[in-house]
Amino acid sequence: MKVIQDRIVSLGFGKYVRADKIVALVPIEEDRGSGRRTLVYVENLPEPLVAGRTEGTIVRDMVGVESGAVELLRQLQMQIGQVRPLLKGSIRSEAGLDLDQLSHRISDLTGEQ
Template sequence: MRIIPDRLVALGFGKYVRSDKIVALLPIEEDRGSGRRTLVYVEGLAEPLVAGRTEGTIVRDMVGTESGAVELLRELQVQIAQVRPLLKSSIRSEAGLDLDRLAGRISDLTGEEGPAEGRPDASGRLL
């Protein structure tokens, strides 16, 4: 997961912290109740802030809802890289699904290069 920098994260009750300044989240187990769900440790503050939201909800705000989709795309890209070229060719001709092109589009969307094996270069040749 990647934290989206400069995103304001609501802690509840009018408290907000920048996502990239949150250092740690600790669920409150004792004296937990309304408005007391999570201790939020923030860079530059000696004491943690008490948040009225759960740590999972705070993390989702830090990384954005799109993070799950990106993780799924990365997993798909890894799986595509494991398919042998002959099978990719067969899938392409039988089903019209170009796995190499799909892997390239995933790289474009995520901004990250996937596994090199089985990925086409700029000219369309497989690496």
């Protein structure tokens, strides 16, 4: 994988760094939660930054493999999130389509919630 020079990568919660300055990504295992997913080691910084995004998501942004398909999945997930629970239940029982399960699968693929 080749990191895109001068590309700005979001670490979540208003933190951004240049992709070519990131030297290591370490998933947080203890005390992991919202806002605490990955330690990001950045060139010339003595301590790692705490990112609210997963290491996989950060790497995808660093190397630019984000395609139209990923963006489509994100849009679909946002729209699923706007469907009310009662309608989701009706869709599940009438069509056999579980929108919540689909949303979780999209989260797994994109590395975002």
